[in-house]
Amino acid sequence: MSKDLSPGFRLGVPPVVDVFEFARRGQLMEGVFSVNRLDRLLEDVPEQPFAELVALEQPPQHPGLVKYLLQGRRSKVGKLQLVVKIQALLLLECQRCLGDLMFPVDRQTVFELVVRESDLDQGDLEDTDLDAPEKIMGSPTFNLLELVEDEMILEVPYVPRHEICPEPLGEVGTEAQAADPTAEMQRPSPFAVLGQLKIKSQ
Numbered sequence: 001m002s003k004d005l006s007p008g009f010r011l012g013v014p015p016v017v018d019v020f021e022f023a024r025r026g027q028l029m030e031g032v033f034s035v036n037r038l039d040r041l042l043e044d045v046p047e048q049p050f051a052e053l054v055a056l057e058q059p060p061q062h063p064g065l066v067k068y069l070l071q072g073r074r075s076k077v078g079k080l081q082l083v084v085k086i087q088a089l090l091l092l093e094c095q096r097c098l099g100d101l102m103f104p105v106d107r108q109t110v111f112e113l114v115v116r117e118s119d120l121d122q123g124d125l126e127d128t129d130l131d132a133p134e135k136i137m138g139s140p141t142f143n144l145l146e147l148v149e150d151e152m153i154l155e156v157p158y159v160p161r162h163e164i165c166p167e168p169l170g171e172v173g174t175e176a177q178a179a180d181p182t183a184e185m186q187r188p189s190p191f192a193v194l195g196q197l198k199i200k201s202q
């Protein structure tokens, strides 16, 4: 895939396509759209900023846009596949300090297109190959936007948290400051106590 923006770069959401045809022809589609088009995602995350729609070569550096790349292809054994790549920066709320958390999304999934529902995976017992593409039902009127949205939703962490919360310096009246920041430090960690016990017992 070339690094240059393809002439087919779309500003706007991915369309409804015949996804079998898309894969058969090995078509490629990439573009950028506003994260605010993803109604189901927005039920799970705080309000996202609006960003001007621009063609991005790099992953989005600010929240507001979703960059996607869809590649139809045929596997080595002739199965029709769809590669979905999404990149975004989501604005989430840290569940520890309640501050803003910038969460980078960079996900690539390979799907295998099946024709019938009965061709979908039958339970997990025999399907132990974790690298095998996930099977989805294809359609001549396949909604690529919904698939991209599903992929975005899967990336949202259940409990978003900073790895290290920023110090609430100079912020007045925030909830982070309401909690006594020294309380945590005065209490010895249970692991430190355990460590001391171990040393003593040796």
Ligand SMILES: [Zn+2]
Pocket (backbone or CB within 6 Å): 094, 095, 096, 097, 098, 099, 161, 162, 164, 165, 166
């Ligand atoms: Zn935090």
